[in-house]
Amino acid sequence: MDVKTVCLGMLTDGEASGYDLKKHFESSFGHFFSAGYGSIYPALASLAANGLVNCECIPQNGKPDRKVYSITPAGRDVLLAELDKPNPSHKVRSEFLATICFAHLMTADQLATVLNNRIAEIESYEKLFDKFEHTRMHETPHGMHFTVGIGRALILAMKKYIQENGHELQGHSAAAANF
Amino acid sequence: MDVKTVCLGMLTDGEASGYDLKKHFESSFGHFFSAGYGSIYPALASLAANGLVNCECIPQNGKPDRKVYSITPAGRDVLLAELDKPNPSHKVRSEFLATICFAHLMTADQLATVLNNRIAEIESYEKLFDKFEHTRMHETPHGMHFTVGIGRALILAMKKYIQENGHELQGHSAAAANF
DNA sequence: ACTCACATGTAAAGAGTTACATGATTTT
DNA sequence: AAAATCATGTAACTCTTTACATGTGAGT
Incomplete structure (x- = not known):
């Protein structure tokens, strides 16, 4: 379970941009799974390249296009396979x-x-x-x-x-x- | 505070080989700081190269030479500087x-x-x-x-x-x- | 006969963090 | 006028993990 998979899971809750997901990481996942833009954006690009998410580009004035991602049936399958692992780790680095x-x-x-x-x-x-x-x-x-x-x-x-x-x-x- | 520094700290307790330190990581540090041979041996080599530890090679029959490391005064200084940091992290990845x-x-x-x-x-x-x-x-x-x-x-x-x-x-x- | 403990190391791959690069709009 | 929010992305760097490579001696 890496950043890619967690992003996939977050998208089961509804479509979102990379920026939105970062907020989600900070507010709810931060205490046990942190990720910065440098992980999230490449993760989404990789998921899109593999057909696990769709990307809808929404042009904006001044700002970069807002890219809204949604999970595909193939993405859902990959996520369910990941959730089937019996021994997910819990690591502390202190x-x-x-x-x-x-x-x-x-x-x-x-x-x-x-x-x-x-x-x-x-x-x-x-x-x-x-x-x-x-x-x-x-x-x-x-x-x-x-x-x-x-x-x-x-x-x-x-x-x-x-x-x-x-x-x-x-x-x-x-x-x-x-x- | 990385694997190098923790090794340095462990050596304040007495000299030890990489193999010994691995045991120590498993028995006492494992629940909050894990490290394998692939981290420990390069860490010791790097510490030795910087004069923070001394290495004594003890020839053995059949097995590779046992390399026993001990901390130097310079190493102690580096360790104390590291311990002076006011906000050491505590991270969970679950x-x-x-x-x-x-x-x-x-x-x-x-x-x-x-x-x-x-x-x-x-x-x-x-x-x-x-x-x-x-x-x-x-x-x-x-x-x-x-x-x-x-x-x-x-x-x-x-x-x-x-x-x-x-x-x-x-x-x-x-x-x-x-x- | 087999496995565990002893003993060290390298190389490649995988993953994440940090710094850089850009810029308008809204809130204080 | 300054700071925060919105918005995306790349590149270099750091670090760890995993697999490979080798071999003896003692205990079961």
Whole structure:
């Protein structure tokens, strides 16, 4: 399941442009699958070249043509085949945790900064989830609700753990002097 | 913070070979930072070329020379500079959640399989964490304990959420027929 | 007899991120 | 007057993954 496939899935909800899909990635998929324009536009071009989506160009004044994509029956088949995979991955890549592993080489200040910034990022995710639930909750399929629920459960668990155990960690950080 | 830097950090704990570091990645770092031989060996070669680690070659019979790496003062400086970054990332890339988003396009059987496999993987992580705590708990720095604690909190939160909400999701999956 | 652990490395392929390139309209 | 939104795309770069390549010794 790569960016192409996720784009295909998003298009089952209705036609959209690359720009629209980017918004969708940011608002609902961002916490577990991110993609920038540099991934999305080539993905759509590739899907179109393989007949998995159709593209309708809508001329505009000043701006580039708006290209609206819609999924084809062949695209739907490819998507369903992808959804049939029994073991989709769930991977974490955390420079945050890698940093924490070496907390004993950091000063208490450095550690506090890293921990506080993580909490701040978690809280911005909380706001994102709240926003999603207040605006899009009704129009989206149940699977989306589930992923938002998991996202929230995950960040709350992390926040709680940091708040309950962070101070203990700071007691073991290095002194300010870097000998 | 890339594979190179994590290797550098691991070497602050004592000298090790690429093979040893791979073990370390699997047993303690795997849940938030994975790396294979194809990343580790080139990383060590690059660190050695830049004088951040020293390499001692130990001839062996039959097997390739065992190359034992140790961190240099310059390497330590580079590591400390890396640990000074205030906003280390924490990224999730989940084909699992991406699949769940489109649960309404899957059969109840497909969905159950995906959910069960995820639970099974979570349980194998639980065992890994137990093993770590029973064997390496004492020798590792406090930061490691913290990361294992977060890892456990995260997978438990996910497991709980799936167990409490998974059946509700299955009520909304597609019928077996793919029209 | 077979498989697992030990032990290192290269090369090609695959995927994503970042920076660049352009420019009108709408909101603050 | 500045900033954000709309709107698309390419090219270079970075990084990881996978497959290949080789071979011994110990345990089951």
